[in-house]
Amino acid sequence: MVEDKATRTGFLNILLKWIASKNGHPDRTSSSCRTLSLRSYLVLLVAGTLLPVVLFAVAVVYKLSSQEQAATERRILLATRNLAAIVERELSGTIRTLQVLATSERIEQGNLKNFHREARRVVQTQPSWIAVILLSPEGQQVVNTTRPFGTPLPQAREPASLRRVVETHQPTVGNISPSIFKPIRLGFPVRIPVMRNGKLQYILTAVINQKAIANVVSDQTSIDGEWTRTVVDGKGVVVVRTRDPERFVGQRGTPSFLKRISEANEGIYRDTTLEGRKVYVAFSQVDDTPWTVAITVPVDVIQGPARQAMWLVIGSGLALLLVSGIGSFILSRYISLSITSAALAAEALAKGESPQIKPLLIEEVVFLGQSLEFAANLLSQREQERNENLQRAEAAREEAEAANRMKDEFLAVLSHELRTPLNPILGWSKLLRGGRLDAAKTAFALETIERNAKLQTQLIEDLLDVARIMQGKLSLKTVPVNLVFTINSAIETVRLAAEAKSIDLRFTTLDLGLNNGDSQNPQFLVLGDSARLQQVIWNLLINAVKFTPEGGRVEVRLLRVASQAQIQVIDTGKGIDPNFLPFVFEYFRQEDSKTTRKFGGLGLGLAIVRHLVELHGGTVQADSPGEEQGATFIVSLPLLRDEGIKNTDESSDSSSLTLQSAPLKGLRVLVVDDDLDMRNFLIFTLEQNHAIVTAVGSAREALQALEEKTFALLISDIGMPEMDGYTLMQQIRSRYSQQDRQVRAVGKAMPKAIALTAYAGEHNQQQALQVGFQLHLAKPVEPQALVRAIVDLVNSCQEKP
Incomplete structure (x- = not known):
């Protein structure tokens, strides 16, 4: 300038x-x-x-x-990119909904009839969806929500997009075509792969009404009425056109236009429209799809x-x-x-x-x-623009400095919160080793060590949850969930903490007479992940108990508001500063981050709550009149229409083997861990439950033990010197493969395997299951949880034919 x-x-x-x-x-x-x-x-x-x-x-x-003219061309091209981004966001929303549906346990269990009912409920919540279709990789329809389950179904109508999913294992968008059920309606398929154990099991397809994209495009009106917006599919067929849609939707674009979009992802050039008008045409391909959007402006308007x-x-x-x-x-x-x-x-x-x-x-x-x-x-x-740019640069610099300060504050808080539980653990451990504590002090010391160890475990779990959220790997196992049962379970978890502070913890439900079931025991059923919903309620209750002084009150209300279930957590505690209220659900944000702060924590719980609630299709909000005036958190979740569905998370444990006085009696177990303390803990825990335990400190010793004895169960660490747990499991599988018939001939069956490791990420779990472990458990593990996992694994293996 x-x-x-x-x-x-x-x-x-x-x-x-x-x-x-x-x-x-x-x-x-x-x-x-x-x-x-x-x-x-x-x-x-x-x-x-x-x-x-x-x-x-x-x-x-x-x-x-x-x-x-150059500025107008840039503006047209920018408008085209924006329109492509809007269409991409609309298609991405459909893809995300399909991906959530693809995680259904009905598919994993092969229960396609129940999946058919679940998919129909999802279609009812999506106004733009015509149908949901589950296809085999060969293109045969398995489930179609527009047909009763079990009726013969045809092959896929649009094989090109089906082949793309099979070849790439990535979501894709197909081409527009008339619906076979209602020929007047035009639709297009959105397909995603359903992967199981790294293999393509099914292809999940949503048939979307063409008018959904038309409505999105028509909302982007231009000041100049001469602009025409068009969306074409991978074959160049017009999907949406804002000018004369009845005449041109379903037709192919001009040859010159089709040639241009085949040669480049975006551009602008002069052309003649289908009506014969001289226009400037700007086009841009929709990301990760074969679709293209275009905007045409008459030459006379520009020149x-x-x-x-x-x-x-x-x-x-x-x-x-x-x-x-x-x-x-x-x-x-x-x-x-x-x-x-x-x-x-x-x-x-x-x-x-x-x-x-x-x-x-x-x-x-x-x-x-x-x-x-x-x-x-x-x-x-x-000159004014230069000054504004300088002001924006200054604002960005200040924002970066503020973010850097927040990072330093969070790291300081993280160090403090992770180190704080270690002090009582190490201190009381030293005192216990001295042997000078009486029985009461010994019990108190053990209770303190256990409480602080659980606190540190929860901090690590919060950090892992945030990491999964940031990477987009946090998935749900959705089933019909009774919120009454979920809330009661969460309340029981925090009741001791509330009683320790003499806090009045109450739970009330209000159905307003709208429930068709028992009025004394109203059912609030939602479609969600029971464990994650309990985590939401638990985080809100822990937050309320922590910030409520002794003798205060925490009340949980569950009520129905229209078609929503509303959970209110109300406390009489510290309250929230109105200036901090807009940031209460943000990651790594705390109202008080000074070294003199009264309350601990990393500031992650409420951020995790918001993400989990949004994954369930709900909303969460916070309200507070001000400091020292209490706070209210409100979670809204969509209710299931059919409340007669059985609440699977309330059903009793179906395991044939329960935690009796000796649940592992006679079970031969091989323990592999290079850490001596961990080996001693596992030996003591398993032998207390009457298992026969052999413990070794390396993978090579484990292979030698397997040559000498027969074991029903292998419990192995992953991170070990020389040979890790993954390699150990691969070598064990190779020894017990079909080629090693001599091993089977002498009656040595391959033991069931559990990976017990501090590598607790989702990637580590998938890798452990891929190499042959039947179960992945993250350290630290409680003795009862370990025994229950072994019992469940043994029972599940006994039930298989």
Whole structure:
């Protein structure tokens, strides 16, 4: 911008010197003008004034029209990109909904009849969906929500998109076609792969009504009514068109348009529309789909004003040249004054001042003055933009510094919160080893160690949950869930903490007489993950108990509001500062992050609550009258329409083997862990439940033990020196493969395997299951949880044929 301003200033200085020299002042740029001879004046008038003014005006108009056309083309292309992004977001929303549906346990269990009912419920919640179809990789329909389950179903109608999913294992969008059920409606498929154990099991498809995309596109109206927006599918067939949709939707685009979109992902060029109009066409491909959006603007809309201005300048110049000889003497004074005025305006512009153009009679000079005013306004506008950019840069710098401070504060809090539980654990452990504590103090010490170990475990679990959320790997196992049961379970978890502070913890339900079931025991059924919903309620209750002083009250209310279940957690505690209320659900944000703060924690619980609630299709909000006035958190979740569905999370444990006094009696177990303390813990826990335990410290010792003895169960660590748990499991599987028939002949069956490791990420769990472990447990693990996992694994293996 500085170079541009210097160039303009240099040009204006040359212009001023030329005007002064033509008026007898080669070394001056003042406004005074002297009378010349008629011949000299006519030469100056025709050759030195009118013709340069006309040419200058033409050049200015041409330059401005070129810039305006280029700017318009950029604006059209930008609008096309925005429209492509909007269409992509609409399709991505459908893909995300399908991905959630693809995680259904009905597919995992092969219970396609129940999945058919579940998919129909999802279709009812999506107004733009025509049907949900589950396909085999070969294209055979397995489930179709528009047909009763069990009826014969045809092959997939649109095989091109089906092949893309099979080849890429990625979501895709198909081409538009008439619905076979209602030929009047046009629809297109959105397909996603259903992966199980790294293999493609099914292809889940949602058939979307074409009008859903049409409504999205029609909402993006332009100020200029001449703009036409179009969306075409992978074959170039028009899906949406804002102008004459009845005529062109379903037809292929022009050959030149189809050629352009096949050669590039985006661009702008001149073309002729299907109606025969000359237009500029801007197109952009929708990300990760074969679809393309285009915006067409008539050529006359862009070039018409510039062409009119150009002909106006040229015509006026020619007219002035024709009459200049006749009126030169009469107009000499006016011309002199006009040139002087233009020179003063140019001089003012060169000095950075606003040019003042007096009313004149010479049209070309008037136009020159207008151009100078336009240039002055443009320079002023760019100067203002530069200042605004500087202000935005300063704001961005301050925001980055604030984010950096937040990071440092969070790391300080994280270090404090992770170290704090270690002090009582190590301190009481030393005292216990001294052997000088009586029975009461010993019980107190053990209770303190257990409480602080659980606290540190919860902090780590929160960090892992946030990591999964950031990576988009947090998935739900959705089933019909009774919120009454879920809330009661969460309340029982925090009841001891509330009683320790003498907090009155209450739970009330209000159905307003709308429930068809038992009015004394209303059912609030939602479709969700029972464990994650209990985590939501637990986090809110822990938060309320932590910030409520002794003798306070925490109340949980469950009520029905229209078609929503509303959970209210109300406390009489510290409250929330109104200035912090908008940030209460953000990650790593705490109202008090100083070293003198009264309450601990990492500031992650409420952020996890918001994400889990939104994954269930609900909302969460916080409200507080102010500090020391309590707070209210409200969770809203969509209720299931059919509340007669059995609540699977309340059903009793179906395991045939329960935790008796000796649940593992006679079970031969091989324990592999390089950590001596962990081995001793596992040996003691398993032998207390009457298992026969052999423990080794390395993978090579485990392979040797397997050669010598037969074991029913293997419990192995993953991170070990020389050979890790993954490699150990692979070698065990190779030894017990079909080629090793001698091992089977002597009755040595391959043991069931559990990976017990501190590598607790989702990737680690998938890798453990892929190499052959039947179960993945994260350290630390409680003894009862370990025994229950072993019992469940043994029972599940006994039930298999």
